[in-house]
Amino acid sequence: MKKIYTAYLLAAVGIGLLAVGVYFIKTIDDLQGLLAVLPYLSVGIGCVIFGHGMGEIVLQHASNRDPAAAKDLEIEKKDERNIAISNRAKAKSYDMMIFLISALLFAVAIMGIDLLLLLLFAFTYFFIIMYTTYYRYKYYKEM
Amino acid sequence: MNNRLEEIRKKHGIKQEELARALEVSRQTIGSLENGRYNPSILLAFKIARYFELNIEEIFIYEEEEKE
Numbered sequence: 001m002k003k004i005y006t007a008y009l010l011a012a013v014g015i016g017l018l019a020v021g022v023y024f025i026k027t028i029d030d031l032q033g034l035l036a037v038l039p040y041l042s043v044g045i046g047c048v049i050f051g052h053g054m055g056e057i058v059l060q061h062a063s064n065r066d067p068a069a070a071k072d073l074e075i076e077k078k079d080e081r082n083i084a085i086s087n088r089a090k091a092k093s094y095d096m097m098i099f100l101i102s103a104l105l106f107a108v109a110i111m112g113i114d115l116l117l118l119l120l121f122a123f124t125y126f127f128i129i130m131y132t133t134y135y136r137y138k139y140y141k142e143m
Numbered sequence: 144m145n146n147r148l149e150e151i152r153k154k155h156g157i158k159q160e161e162l163a164r165a166l167e168v169s170r171q172t173i174g175s176l177e178n179g180r181y182n183p184s185i186l187l188a189f190k191i192a193r194y195f196e197l198n199i200e201e202i203f204i205y206e207e208e209e210k211e
Contacts, residue, residue: 075163081172081181 007056014050017042094132101125145204149177151195166190 021042028039063070076082105121152162152173159177163170168187175181176191183191183203192199 075167076169078167079169079172080184080187081175082169084181 004057004060007053007060009053010049011053011057014046014048014053017046018050019046021046098128101128144182145179145206146176147202147204148173148191151197151202152177155195162194165194 021039021044024039025043063073101121102125105118105125108118108121152159159170159173163173166173166187172181176183188199188203192202195202
């Protein structure tokens with residue numbers, strides 16, 4: 001029951017962010033620099049949150065209507081082979097992502113692109129590496 | 144690792160779907176286990192053994208790889 005309330009809350013927050021974003025895009029047109037990006041960012045994040053919330057609401061209602069199908073869905077979700085397949089695919093895509101981001105970083109660096117954008121790419125790359133290192137260390141201690 | 148899951152399941156007259164539902168895994172997992180394409184976790188191996196009231200070694204056969 002708590003899950004559905006959270007989903008409704010998420011959908012409402014999403015709609016709110018979307019509305020605020022659209023309002024600022026329509027009314028203010030002389031924003032400069034990073035501030036000009038904020039309304040669009042608000043629309044983007046609002047859409048994602050709204051979509052996630054609505055998805056959860058639909059799923060919860062469908063589960064209530066057909067408990068057998070909901071049970072099957074839960075089994076599929078928790079199935080160890082499905083989880084192993086998903087984890088293996090994620091590991092492969094992580095390796096590819098690291099390779100592609102480093103190639104992209106090198107390419108944009110030699111293209112002489114805006115320093116801010118270059119730093120943004122470099123920070124994203126660094127963040128992903130640090131995130132991996134943190135979890136590697138955490139799991140190393142756990143297992 | 145080999146296993147006798149298919150043989151044991153058929154001996155008990157159980158369908159893959161029924162076994163999957165009892166063990167709370169997907170039917171595809173049972174199929175993959177029987178074909179030897181997937182090795183179960185130790186937890187699932189225990190669940191299978193308990194379901195058939197057998198020891199793990201009676202269902203799953205560990206064969207050491209021959210070194211050349």
